[in-house]
Amino acid sequence: MRLVFAGTPEVALPSLDALVESDHELVGVVTRPDAPAGRGRRLVASPVAQRAEELGLPVLKPDHPRDPDFQAALRALEPDCCPVVAYGALLPQSALDIAPQGWVNLHFSCLPAWRGAAPVQHAIWAGDEVTGATTFRIVKAMDAGPTFGVMTERIRSNDTAGDLLARLAEGGAGLLVATLDGLADGSIVAREQEEDGVSFAPKITVEDARVDWSVPGHLLERQIRACTPAPGAWSLHEGQRIKIGPVLVVDEQLPPGELEVRKSHVLVGTGTHAVVLGPVQPFGKKQMAAADWARGARLESGTRLGDDGGVPA
Structure with missing residues (x-):
């Protein structure tokens, strides 16, 4: 043809x-x-x-x-x-x-x-x-x-x-x-779609990709993978966007959005189990490992990701 x-x-x-x-x-x-x-x-x-x-x-x-x-x-x-x-x-x-x-x-x-x-x-x-x-x-x-x-x-x-x-x-x-x-x-025949099982997949917007740390960890893990590479999952730190790469759910708990900075990795609290941050991309910088970001930004445990990105009083 x-x-x-x-x-x-x-x-x-x-x-x-x-x-x-x-x-x-x-x-x-x-x-x-x-x-x-x-x-x-x-x-x-x-x-x-x-x-x-x-x-x-x-x-x-x-x-x-x-x-x-x-x-x-x-x-x-x-x-x-x-x-x-x-x-x-x-x-x-x-x-x-x-x-x-x-x-x-x-x-x-x-x-x-x-x-x-x-x-x-x-x-x-x-x-x-x-x-x-x-x-x-x-x-x-x-x-x-x-x-x-x-x-x-x-x-x-x-x-x-x-x-x-x-x-x-x-x-x-x-x-x-x-x-x-x-x-x-002529060997193929079109078949009408079934009415059962219809679901819809609208475009995912940048706002859809924003991470809500109060959501259960396994749902956040899916969201972040679904938004990688585009539009890119993100959160706020000190009022600026930081892109969030795929994370790993672990059997630990922290308050939603709270960081625990360790030598080799960084944990973040969710609505259920905490997650280990994967690669991150701070505003205006290249993607990097979360531990490198934490060292460079001099982050301490207790820092929060989210709306204010600050340290709880």
């Missing part, structure tokens, strides 16, 4: 590479417009755009897929199907109708669970033991289209969202190609 691939971030690259190596004809790429990045805020092409340009593929960067000029350019490429991985924009019906076989999305959950923008993060945060990836035909309703195939992946106890997403991106690339192969030879 003639394909036009739609995707934007790095997680879409395994699928793009797999399509290039497949028996299908990749004739173009759709991605989000160049965006400001870095301290200089200069415009930078998306990872998918950069890879497509390396491959010599035509790249379309519409401000919105409803743009008539974009739709005309897409129609001129004559795609049979448009595979999608993390494109990042809502597709109007007028765009969906251009490809006879539709737009086939690779979504990083076992649908109908975790429909939405952040399925991997929500699966970890909820304590799921298994997740996966699903291919489905895009329809107007969010992530509700009929499904073609699914793969499963065990969530490991130390998985961050970044770790898990990387594995799903690699495994999902094979699923996407297999789905397109089945569409091409």
Whole structure:
């Protein structure tokens, strides 16, 4: 089949590479417009755009897929199907109708669970033991289209969202190609999603990632892994944000948010068991081990993380 691939971030690259190596004809790429990045805020092409340009593929960067000029350019490429991985924009019906076989999305959950923008993060945060990836035909309703195939992946106890997403991106690339192969030879049939088991995974905001030290330790541990690397879990120390990396729950107790500084590590109290701080990133500095941060900042046991970041009176 003639394909036009739609995707934007790095997680879409395994699928793009797999399509290039497949028996299908990749004739173009759709991605989000160049965006400001870095301290200089200069415009930078998306990872998918950069890879497509390396491959010599035509790249379309519409401000919105409803743009008539974009739709005309897409129609001129004559795609049979448009595979999608993390494109990042809502597709109007007028765009969906251009490809006879539709737009086939690779979504990083076992649908109908975790429909939405952040399925991997929500699966970890909820304590799921298994997740996966699903291919489905895009329809107007969010992530509700009929499904073609699914793969499963065990969530490991130390998985961050970044770790898990990387594995799903690699495994999902094979699923996407297999789905397109089945569409091409007529061997695959779409199945409507079940109404039972629907759950939603909205985007996790920076405020969502703020750590509330009164929450039970095992829930904080999940939250922090779910928010790593983005948007990044955080708390306050002396009124400034400090990013919090993955933590380890231990069988000790401290008041919520209170630090206990030891030679090799730093404990923080939660609503239940304390946690050992992993890597931290103080405001304006590089990531470092918590013990190094404590020594450099001359922290003493009894210091609190949270709203005031001070030492209790």
